[in-house]
Amino acid sequence: xxxxxHQKLRATxxxxxxxxxxETAPLVDxxxxxFGDKIVxxxxxxxxxxxxxxxxxxxxxxxxxxDEAPFEMHFLMDxxxxxxxxxxxxxxxxxxxxxxxxxxxxxxxxxxxxxEDDCWIDSVKSLWLAADWMEREAWEFYGIDFRxxxxxxxxxxxxxxxxxxLRKDYPKDGEQPRLPLRDHRSWPRPKPADIT
Amino acid sequence: xxxSTEERxxxxxxxxxxxDHAINWCRKWSLxxxxxxxxxxxxxxxxxxxxxxDTDRFGAALMRFSPRQADLMWIVGTITHKxxxxxRKVYEQMADPKWVLSFGVCATSGGFYRNYATVxxxxxxxxxDMYVPGCPPRPEMVLDGLMKLMDKVGRGDQHPENSRTVxxx
Numbered sequence: 001x002x003x004x005x006h007q008k009l010r011a012t013x014x015x016x017x018x019x020x021x022x023e024t025a026p027l028v029d030x031x032x033x034x035f036g037d038k039i040v041x042x043x044x045x046x047x048x049x050x051x052x053x054x055x056x057x058x059x060x061x062x063x064x065x066x067d068e069a070p071f072e073m074h075f076l077m078d079x080x081x082x083x084x085x086x087x088x089x090x091x092x093x094x095x096x097x098x099x100x101x102x103x104x105x106x107x108x109x110x111x112x113x114x115x116e117d118d119c120w121i122d123s124v125k126s127l128w129l130a131a132d133w134m135e136r137e138a139w140e141f142y143g144i145d146f147r148x149x150x151x152x153x154x155x156x157x158x159x160x161x162x163x164x165x166l167r168k169d170y171p172k173d174g175e176q177p178r179l180p181l182r183d184h185r186s187w188p189r190p191k192p193a194d195i196t
Numbered sequence: 197x198x199x200s201t202e203e204r205x206x207x208x209x210x211x212x213x214x215x216d217h218a219i220n221w222c223r224k225w226s227l228x229x230x231x232x233x234x235x236x237x238x239x240x241x242x243x244x245x246x247x248x249x250d251t252d253r254f255g256a257a258l259m260r261f262s263p264r265q266a267d268l269m270w271i272v273g274t275i276t277h278k279x280x281x282x283x284r285k286v287y288e289q290m291a292d293p294k295w296v297l298s299f300g301v302c303a304t305s306g307g308f309y310r311n312y313a314t315v316x317x318x319x320x321x322x323x324x325d326m327y328v329p330g331c332p333p334r335p336e337m338v339l340d341g342l343m344k345l346m347d348k349v350g351r352g353d354q355h356p357e358n359s360r361t362v363x364x365x
Binding site for chain 1: 311315349
């Protein structure tokens with residue numbers, strides 16, 4: 001029977017105690033040692049390690065995270081944006097990356113804070129091609145400019161749509177119809193014979 | 197009463213009715229559906245149209261994937277503003293007389309999607325003849341809606357916004 005890291009991890013968890021690596025944050029520590037002040041903030045909750053990175057240092061940090069031990073995160077699982085307008089936090093946007101190492105099942109979450117007035121961030125498309133469509137989507141729904149992407153077009157919305165619908169100050173029912181809508185008051189009332 | 201041989205033969209083989217009534221009866225039992233399926237209600241639509249519930253009993257089973265060959269449009273699922281022009285175009289491509297059935301609560305009223313993307317009911321785009329609510333509706337509900345629509349077709353009833361190509365029986 002082979003003992004993959006995943007099986008080892010499951011064996012420990014099923015015994016009821018958390019494996020040792022869940023109590024510490026070795027990846028965050030390694031990253032802090034390498035980059036120092038460029039890591040603005042970090043935390044770890046039950047093995048979920050998170051770092052908040054300076055915007056200008058993003059590409060350097062990401063390149064190390066992809067290529068160098070002990071990270072070697074070859075898989076960009078997800079990239080998304082959080083609009084913190086209603087949380088009353090500044091800067092307003094947080095771009096979130098989830099990275100995954102398929103060899104040892106380690107994950108790390110990288111966040112970059114972006115303000116509304118200076119709404120840009122470097123594209124990581126050059127490091128993970130998977131970022132292509134996710135950055136386009138983040139651009140069309142949150143209006144964040146991914147510099148160096150070079151092909152920011154709509155993925156889901158229709159071309160004439162104006163504004164960024166997932167920003168918290170976009171009205172929830174802000175429909176932008178492409179056709180003139182029929183007047184609901186002209187709907188014919190059903191005759192009693194229809195509803196028997 | 198004495199009947200001639202000719203009269204007896206006619207009684208056994210001829211039914212007298214109004215022309216419109218006969219035409220509407222034919223239309224009622226041979227609806228040709230066009231499925232405009234956009235979302236999860238499509239699963240329930242498949243269940244309804246296949247052998248267990250069998251819309252073929254009503255002559256309404258053979259899907260036409262060209263709107264030009266169809267006279268009943270099933271709008272099955274959420275209609276987004278992005279799709280609205282295509283829905284309208286397909287509807288306009290259908291030959292008269294035509295009927296529209298909205299399947300499920302999203303097509304009927306937008307359902308729980310009150311947001312920037314969703315049309316609040318397919319009837320904001322095309323006139324709808326019969327609404328079947330539910331998320332998704334059970335096949336029994338759909339069959340009930342279909343039978344009510346067939347009654348409507350049999351009466352020669354058509355949505356007032358469609359051109360009047362059907363006369364009442």
